[in-house]
Amino acid sequence: MTLRRYTSLPALIYLLQSKSLTLLSPSSWDDGNDKHCLEQYKEKRGLSVLLAACFTDAPETYHHWRVFAGDSSGCCVVFNREKLLSRLRPIRGITCGEVDYRTLERMRNTTPLIEDLPFIKRSGYIDESEFRVIYESRRGKVTKKDIPISIESIERVAFNPWINRSLFSTAKQLLLSIDGCQSLEKRIVRSTLTGNAEWKEMVEDAA
Numbered sequence: 001m002t003l004r005r006y007t008s009l010p011a012l013i014y015l016l017q018s019k020s021l022t023l024l025s026p027s028s029w030d031d032g033n034d035k036h037c038l039e040q041y042k043e044k045r046g047l048s049v050l051l052a053a054c055f056t057d058a059p060e061t062y063h064h065w066r067v068f069a070g071d072s073s074g075c076c077v078v079f080n081r082e083k084l085l086s087r088l089r090p091i092r093g094i095t096c097g098e099v100d101y102r103t104l105e106r107m108r109n110t111t112p113l114i115e116d117l118p119f120i121k122r123s124g125y126i127d128e129s130e131f132r133v134i135y136e137s138r139r140g141k142v143t144k145k146d147i148p149i150s151i152e153s154i155e156r157v158a159f160n161p162w163i164n165r166s167l168f169s170t171a172k173q174l175l176l177s178i179d180g181c182q183s184l185e186k187r188i189v190r191s192t193l194t195g196n197a198e199w200k201e202m203v204e205d206a207a
Contacts, residue, residue: 001080001081001082002057002078002079002080002081002155003055003056003057003078003079003081003084003131004055004056004057004058004060004064004076004077004078004079005053005054005055005076005077005079006056006064006065006068006069006074006075006076007068007069007074007075007076007077008069008071008073008074008075009073009074009075009171010073012075012077012157012175013174013175013178015077015149016151016175016178016180016181017178017179018146019148019149019150019151019180020146020147020148020149021053021084021088021133021146021147021149022053022144022145022146022147023051023052023053023133023134023135023144023145023146023147024051024052024053024143024144025050025051025052025143025144026038026050026051026052027039031121031122031125033121033122034121034122037117037118037120037121038050038052038117038118040117041114041117041118042136044114044117045114045136045138046138047136047137047138048137048138048139048140048141049135049136049137049138049139049140049141049142049145050118050134050135050136051134051135051136051142051143051144051145052118052132052133052134052135053132053133054130054131054132054133055079055130055131055132055133056128056129056130056131057081057098057129057131058127058128058129060076060158060191060193061127062193062194063127063128064076064128065160065161065191065193069160070160070162072162072163072167074159074160074162074163075157075158075159075160076157076158076160076191077154077156077157078154078155078156078157078158079153079154079155080152080153080154080155083150083152083153084149084153087147087148087149087150087153088133088147091135091147093135093136093137094133094134094135094147095118095133095134095135095136096131096132096133096134097118097119097131097132097134098119098129098130098131098132099119099120099121099125099128099129099130099131099132100116100119100120100121101120101121101122101123101125101126102120102121102122102123103122103123104122118132118134119132119134135147151180151181151183151184152183154184154187155187156187156188156189157175157184157187157188157189158188158189158190158191159171159188159189159190159191160191161190161191161192161193161194161195162194163190165190168190172188175188176188
């Protein structure tokens with residue numbers, strides 16, 4: 001029932017200060033195949049604006065941390081899925097959906113529909129378990145769109161397990177000082193994925 005968005009501390013600060021989710025152009029995405037799907041969708045639909053935000057509905061994984069938030073400012077916003085989507089779905093031009101991972105063989109045998117293009121990706125990425133929010137418009141030339149969200153839709157904010165504990169403490173206090181974010185005090189944590197005390201104790205108790 002959650003959607004995770006792996007991001008950076010500056011982006012997180014902007015999200016909390018603006019109380020909004022920011023959708024950006026996919027033109028800078030690393031995966032050339034993925035980017036081409038969005039470019040073709042934009043062209044075939046005659047759009048002037050196509051923006052996106054990416055999430056995962058998978059549990060916390062080492063892969064997600066390392067690939068999407070592995071540097072010193074990496075963090076993850078865990079949203080309540082329904083509370084977030086209830087804000088997004090009514091907005092004109094917004095489409096939400098899970099990514100469908102397809103093999104080359106499947107693509108050869110079944111031509112994708114135009115409406116599929118923003119939500120398909122090669123099968124090698126299936127572990128990402130990606131969920132996307134797409135905004136499209138035939139008018140304007142904007143390169144980003146901020147969509148208002150509620151702080152109450154945030155269930156947890158986690159920093160990556162490699163952040164220095166002192167830096168985490170400072171960053172947490174900074175986030176709590178943002179107007180309207182005091183309720184997050186018990187929900188801002190440091191991931192213990194690579195160093196969990198309870199896990200280590202149970203290992204030590206091995207018989």
